[in-house]
Every structure is written in structure tokens, then in C-alpha cells.
Amino acid sequence: MGLAAPASAADLAARPYTKAPPPMVAPIYDWSGVYIGINGGGGSAHKCWDAVNLGGAVVAPPVPMGCHNATGGTVGGQIGYRWQTANWVFGVEAQGNWADFKGSNANLAFDGVQDETKIDAFGLFTGQVGYAWNNVLLYVKGGAAVVRDKYRVFDFATGSTLNDGRETRWGGTVGAGLEFGFAPNWSVGVEYDHLFMGHRDVDFFSTGIVGGPAGTFAGSARIGQDVDIGLVRLNYRWGGPLVAKY
Incomplete structure (x- = not known):
């Protein structure tokens, strides 16, 4: 029986080359960039009226x-x-909202009439400071x-407006929010804001039913106002959404 010749190096199959696996990459959410979004929710404005001129x-x-709460959606x-x-x-942010916060109370000084308030719009101009846990952001905000x-005094029995007034009022705001990044450039969150609107003297004018012709000065009320608002927000952001961390 013959002996087999020993195998040479040339007869051995080449050992395949195995590339080392890449290092692990942990994506880190980056909140930097310009964003735009929509919001919706509800609010309540606490109003107290005092007669200062008749x-x-x-x-x-x-x-x-008397006092009342003007509540509704936004x-x-x-x-x-x-x-x-x-x-x-x-961050810095500008926000504008349509609103329908409405409420009234029986006038404590004059029988048979109601005092009514309606907020139909508001805006917030704020700075933000927050702390992020990857794609979760907790922040506080404050600014203007x-x-x-819109105000009116109306007859309780008939609903007819006796006199009315309106104003645009500036004040301050503070708030806080929690936001969650659910996609590279999308985030959703909830936010609470309190508006400190102070006291202002508001002029009222007759509608012509009582107190002279329409447009006649009827008097002034000193009206105090604070507003509480809760919102759900959806944002889209332009910028680097993810940063690789090795």
C-alpha cells in the first residue's frame, strides 16, 4: 500500500479574512435647530371688575x-x-393663538345686569431653558x-348689550413643558402657562339702549386678569436630529 504525500502549503485552502465588527453606535437626540408647530388645548381667565367711573x-x-372665570378652547x-x-x-419662541375663553357673572353693584368677558386671541414671546435626557426634554419658559x-354689560332678562368695551393688554408669563422626540425631526409635548395680566382701567361705551346715543361714554371698570392655559404641542424641527456617540 502506498503512502500519501504530505500536503503542501499550496494545497491548503486560504483562510477567509474576517473584518472586525464596527464599534457600537448610540444615537443621541439633538434638540438644536429651527422648529415650527401647532398647538391646541384650553384655558381659564379669572376676571374681577370694580367700577371706577360712571x-x-x-x-x-x-x-x-364681581368676579368670574372665562373658560374655553384655543x-x-x-x-x-x-x-x-x-x-x-x-431657546426662544413666539406663539400666537386664537381663543374662545368666555364667562360672566351677575353684577353685584347693579341689579338685573351681567358682566361678560371674552378672550379671542393671545400671544407669547418667551425664552426657554431645558434639560434633555436624550429624546426627552423638560423645560421652563418665561417672557411677555x-x-x-372683549367686554360687555348686558341685560339679564333680554340678553341685550347695554354697553361694551375692548382692549389689547400686555403682561408677563411663566410656564413649563415636557416634550418627547418620537422621530428624528418630530416631537410632541404638553405645556402649562400662567399669564400675569395685572389690573387695567377699561372704558365702556353705550350701545344706545340706555345711557344716551350709541358710542356715548358710559364709564370705566378696573379689571384684574390672570390666565391659565394647558396645551398639547406638535413640532417639526430643521437641524441635525441625531449625533452618533461611540
């Missing part, structure tokens, strides 16, 4: 006419810019607020 005669001290939009440093996120108010 037909040109100053009322001293002011006579309380929808609007926001645009802003954020930049992130480590886990800290800073503006609301557009």
Missing part, C-alpha cells in the same frame, strides 16, 4: 362688581429656535404675553 363721575373708592401655532450644549437646551379682550 358716566364721567369718578367712583371712590371703587365699587366691586388653537394656534409656534415658531422658535433651540440650541443644545451637553444636556442643556436653550399679550391678550385681546
